[in-house]
Amino acid sequence: MKRILSVLMENAPGALSRIVGLFSQRGYNVDSLCVAPTDDPSLSRLTIVSHGDDKVIEQITKQVNKLVDVLKVTDLTDGSHVERELMLIKVATRNELARAEVKRNVDIFRARIVDVHSSNYTIEITGTSDKLDAFSQTIAQSTEIIESSRTGVCGLARGEKALRP
Amino acid sequence: MKMMSGAAMVVQALKDVGVEHVFGYPGGAVLDIYDALFAQDDVKHVLVRHEQAAAHMADGYARSTGKTGTVLVTSGPGATNTLTGIATAYMDSIPMVVLSGQVPSQHIGEDAFQETDMVGCSRPVVKHSFLVKRAVDIPEAIAKAYYIAGSGRPGPVVVDLPKDIVNVQESHPYVFPESVAMRSYNPTRKGHPKQIKTAVKALVAAKRPVLYVGGGAIAANADALVTKLAERLNAPVTCTLMGLGAFPGTHPQFIGMLGMHGTLEANKTMHNSDCILALGARFDDRVTNNVDKFCPHANIIHVDIDPTSISKTVNAHIPVVGSVDTVVEQIFSVLDKQDVSDQKEKLEDWWKQIDQWRSRKCLNYEQPEDVIKPQRVIESLYRHTKGEAFVSSDVGQHQMFAALYYPYLKPRQWINSGGLGTMGFGLPAAMGVQFAHPGATSVVVTGDGSIQMNIQELSTCLQYNLPIKIISLNNRALGMVRQWQDMIYKGRHSHSYMESMPDFVKLAEAYGHVGIQVNHLDELEDAMARCFAEKDRLVFMDINVDQNEHVYPMQIKYGAMDDMRLSKTERT
Numbered sequence: 037m038k039r040i041l042s043v044l045m046e047n048a049p050g051a052l053s054r055i056v057g058l059f060s061q062r063g064y065n066v067d068s069l070c071v072a073p074t075d076d077p078s079l080s081r082l083t084i085v086s087h088g089d090d091k092v093i094e095q096i097t098k099q100v101n102k103l104v105d106v107l108k109v110t111d112l113t114d115g116s117h118v119e120r121e122l123m124l125i126k127v128a129t130r131n132e133l134a135r136a137e138v139k140r141n142v143d144i145f146r147a148r149i150v151d152v153h154s155s156n157y158t159i160e161i162t163g164t165s166d167k168l169d170a171f172s173q174t175i176a177q178s179t180e181i182i183e184s185s186r187t188g189v190c191g192l193a194r195g196e197k198a199l200r201p
Numbered sequence: 202m203k204m205m206s207g208a209a210m211v212v213q214a215l216k217d218v219g220v221e222h223v224f225g226y227p228g229g230a231v232l233d234i235y236d237a238l239f240a241q242d243d244v245k246h247v248l249v250r251h252e253q254a255a256a257h258m259a260d261g262y263a264r265s266t267g268k269t270g271t272v273l274v275t276s277g278p279g280a281t282n283t284l285t286g287i288a289t290a291y292m293d294s295i296p297m298v299v300l301s302g303q304v305p306s307q308h309i310g311e312d313a314f315q316e317t318d319m320v321g322c323s324r325p326v327v328k329h330s331f332l333v334k335r336a337v338d339i340p341e342a343i344a345k346a347y348y349i350a351g352s353g354r355p356g357p358v359v360v361d362l363p364k365d366i367v368n369v370q371e372s373h374p375y376v377f378p379e380s381v382a383m384r385s386y387n388p389t390r391k392g393h394p395k396q397i398k399t400a401v402k403a404l405v406a407a408k409r410p411v412l413y414v415g416g417g418a419i420a421a422n423a424d425a426l427v428t429k430l431a432e433r434l435n436a437p438v439t440c441t442l443m444g445l446g447a448f449p450g451t452h453p454q455f456i457g458m459l460g461m462h463g464t465l466e467a468n469k470t471m472h473n474s475d476c477i478l479a480l481g482a483r484f485d486d487r488v489t490n491n492v493d494k495f496c497p498h499a500n501i502i503h504v505d506i507d508p509t510s511i512s513k514t515v516n517a518h519i520p521v522v523g524s525v526d527t528v529v530e531q532i533f534s535v536l537d538k539q540d541v542s543d544q545k546e547k548l549e550d551w552w553k554q555i556d557q558w559r560s561r562k563c564l565n566y567e568q569p570e571d572v573i574k575p576q577r578v579i580e581s582l583y584r585h586t587k588g589e590a591f592v593s594s595d596v597g598q599h600q601m602f603a604a605l606y607y608p609y610l611k612p613r614q615w616i617n618s619g620g621l622g623t624m625g626f627g628l629p630a631a632m633g634v635q636f637a638h639p640g641a642t643s644v645v646v647t648g649d650g651s652i653q654m655n656i657q658e659l660s661t662c663l664q665y666n667l668p669i670k671i672i673s674l675n676n677r678a679l680g681m682v683r684q685w686q687d688m689i690y691k692g693r694h695s696h697s698y699m700e701s702m703p704d705f706v707k708l709a710e711a712y713g714h715v716g717i718q719v720n721h722l723d724e725l726e727d728a729m730a731r732c733f734a735e736k737d738r739l740v741f742m743d744i745n746v747d748q749n750e751h752v753y754p755m756q757i758k759y760g761a762m763d764d765m766r767l768s769k770t771e772r773t
């Protein structure tokens with residue numbers, strides 16, 4: 037089952053490599069990993085999407101928590117939460133028809149065209165991973181995808197809950 | 202505020218931590234630190250012959266005292282040579298700090314001479330590591346390293362020190378932190394009170410309880426508490442390979458080691474138990490055998506300081522995260538309010554059953570006149586040391602014989618590489634023990650294979666006058682490998698035979714020690730007596746033992762805990 041783990045850790049050299057190393061060392065899956073410093077620059081916030089049965093996910097949570105640099109770990113999946121992923125996607129727009137079709141889909145999916153070139157558009161879209169998947173599948177039916185880059189999921193719990201030191 | 206060089210800070214910080222011994226080997230990147238060591242006498246440096254041995258010495262030192270062991274090595278090969286020793290300590294949760302030199306900061310990443318990414322190389326086998334970037338950070342990094350290594354579930358910590366920051370030419374202010382606190386690291390010691398109550402209820406209700414005691418009980422110095430609890434409950438006690446000594450090996454409630462080479466009674470008791478209290482043990486695969494068939498009737502209470510150990514392999518019904526000493530005290534605070542004086546009558550049937558398993562005397566063996574059985578050597582060793590020696594072991598059949606035939610009375614007396622199973626561990630570990638306990642008897646039980654993996658340390662033993670007693674069970678083979686080949690590969694001894702054995706007596710003598718060869722059973726007792734009469738000398742006992750002996754009992758693969766072979770021809 038897909039799980040979204042949110043991790044608060046020291047923004048220290050080597051800290052990220054310990055997380056990544058842990059996953060490869062113990063054979064855990066990483067579907068996506070999103071990391072950046074928080075409003076407090078001494079801390080980093082990570083969102084890891086993984087999958088596995090309950091036992092594996094429990095072990096992952098405990099193992100990550102055990103790392104000396106990690107302050108807190110929480111599993112966002114079951115509670116109510118907000119999750120977003122951002123994708124930049126460059127698509128071919130060689131003729132009027134393609135341009136119109138891309139524009140139409142951009143509007144439907146509430147994406148944005150952020151760069152325009154004679155033969156391609158670059159589109160920015162945020163949403164859940166499912167929405168991003170659906171968007172690329174739809175686009176692929178009408179024109180060619182030249183390249184794309186995704187951030188991986190980042191998420192926060194809704195309401196009062198928060199990961200703070 | 203004192204001003205000093207980075208190198209002087211390293212040494213000063215070690216003093217401030219209370220380090221007495223450092224096991225190490227010099228080289229380019231740490232010459233400044235070595236120069237600072239030269240200028241003082243408080244921190245004693247032990248010059249080894251191979252950095253792997255330095256790590257095992259620090260490890261043996263730590264295991265036998267509970268203090269954190271310290272290693273100092275140069276960058277590159279010096280650092281990588283310690284990796285096996287670090288991994289050994291990591292698997293057995295032994296507190297250790299490894300100070301490694303590193304190339305100057307400005308050259309990191311350039312493939313400079315003797316550069317390796319030590320923090321990266323060691324990452325999977327350390328509890329934590331530091332790459333120190335500024336000289337002023339040295340005291341804090343070292344203070345934190347010792348704090349992390351020794352607290353919670355102990356483990357090795359690497360401190361990588363680039364050469365430029367330990368430079369003796371520059372001075373910096375030295376401030377040693379008065380206390381260490383880390384917002385991201387706060388190990389839990391106390392068990393959850395609700396869980397404790399549930400656990401006590403289960404223990405008191407149990408008709409067939411057993412205490413399954415591991416290395417965590419030793420790490421927590423909880424032996425006296427564990428013994429008191431076992432006696433209060435009148436429950437049988439089994440120890441893991443790492444837990445031997447946490448409960449007296451001669452106690453009437455002791456049913457022996459459990460697991461792959463555990464006793465019949467220990468494995469039977471576990472399998473038939475209705476309530477297992479695991480204290481600082483981790484349900485290792487060498488204990489459980491097939492987890493799907495593991496102890497089907499038992500309510501499992503698992504006490505461990507490391508939450509990741511709980512329900513990792515075997516599901517715990519009553520998990521308790523906490524240190525064994527604290528949790529057992531908490532158990533008593535609940536138990537003390539209850540009347541458990543009927544435990545004796547309550548468990549009478551259970552003990553009858555256990556005594557019946559015991560009566561099978563699974564450790565009995567035949568001792569013909571024409572060969573020396575390895576078991577006999579260990580029994581003789583026990584007598585000649587009055588059961589009081591520190592026994593360090595290497596890895597193989599001899600390790601299992603030493604675990605099974607020498608009853609350990611006290612914790613920290615039995616020193617072995619349980620988790621990693623590192624051949625070459627024994628001799629340097631026994632040396633670390635001897636440095637920590639100068640007047641005590643420090644013995645190594647080893648094999649002809651293992652001893653050759655760190656034999657160069659005989660030279661270090663001479664330099665520091667370590668009167669270690671080496672009991673080498675020479676079977677002219679990699680015995681444990683050979684046993685598996687006998688059992689599983691139809692006796693095809695692929696590369697488990699050692700064709701050109703050195704003359705170990707001459708070898709010991711060449712290193713300046715005493716060598717004794719024993720070829721016949723009737724020489725054994727005299728030879729042992731001579732060995733232990735040599736109070737001030739290292740003695741290497743090269744004892745010719747039966748090459749065809751196997752270690753039994755032995756669990757049968759894929760079976761339950763108590764599916765065992767009892768000899769070459771009998772099984773449960």
Ligand SMILES: Cc1ncc(C[n+]2csc(CCOP(=O)(O)OP(=O)(O)O)c2C)c(N)n1
Nearest residue numbers: 597598599622624648649650651679680681
């Ligand atoms: C460093 C290392 N290499 C290989 C092994 C695999 N191994 C386990 S036991 C053993 C044989 C040990 O032989 P010896 O030291 O002579 O002891 P014996 O079993 O004969 O008592 C081997 C090769 C190991 N445990 N450690």
